[in-house]
Amino acid sequence: xxxxxxxxxxxxxxxxxxxxxxxxxxxxxxxxxxxxxxxxxxxxxxxxxxxxxxxxxxxxxxxxxxxxxxxxxxxxxxxxxxxxxxxxxxxxxxxxxxxxxxxxxxxxxxxxxxxxxxxxxxxxxxxxxxxxxxxxxxxxxxxxxxxxx
Numbered sequence: 001x002x003x004x005x006x007x008x009x010x011x012x013x014x015x016x017x018x019x020x021x022x023x024x025x026x027x028x029x030x031x032x033x034x035x036x037x038x039x040x041x042x043x044x045x046x047x048x049x050x051x052x053x054x055x056x057x058x059x060x061x062x063x064x065x066x067x068x069x070x071x072x073x074x075x076x077x078x079x080x081x082x083x084x085x086x087x088x089x090x091x092x093x094x095x096x097x098x099x100x101x102x103x104x105x106x107x108x109x110x111x112x113x114x115x116x117x118x119x120x121x122x123x124x125x126x127x128x129x130x131x132x133x134x135x136x137x138x139x140x141x142x143x144x145x146x147x148x149x
Contacts, residue, residue, distance in 0.1 A: 071109020076132060079111075080118055098122055098141070117141065 012018040020026035086092040093100040103125040113131025121141040
């Protein structure tokens with residue numbers, strides 16, 4: 001037979017300390033060993049494997065205020081060095097002396113202007129510096145940006 005018992009808290013009403021002795025005793029976070037995951041292995045070595053298993057230590061989930069995820073960049077010098085290798089792997093297209101390159105497909109988000117343009121390039125990219133655009137256009141090439149349609 002099930003007996004419905006009152007909770008201990010309701011039986012402790014009107015007592016000063018709810019069974020914890022002096023009034024000061026059961027107050028702060030010290031009575032439960034600390035706040036959060038205190039003592040989980042930031043110092044005590046014997047707790048570390050448990051914490052690693054739970055993957056708690058470290059920062060996860062939120063980005064700092066004002067944080068910007070900067071795109072991966074490539075400059076003209078490096079692009080010129082890799083042109084033939086990309087053409088052999090068929091990652092870029094060479095037609096009539098012009099290299100058509102989609103930098104987003106290669107994993108780059110921004111083109112920078114360091115280096116000398118030796119070939120005629122037609123580049124499609126999300127962002128490009130003004131120096132890179134002028135260098136490529138002076139050689140007869142073209143830079144296609146998504147907002148320049």
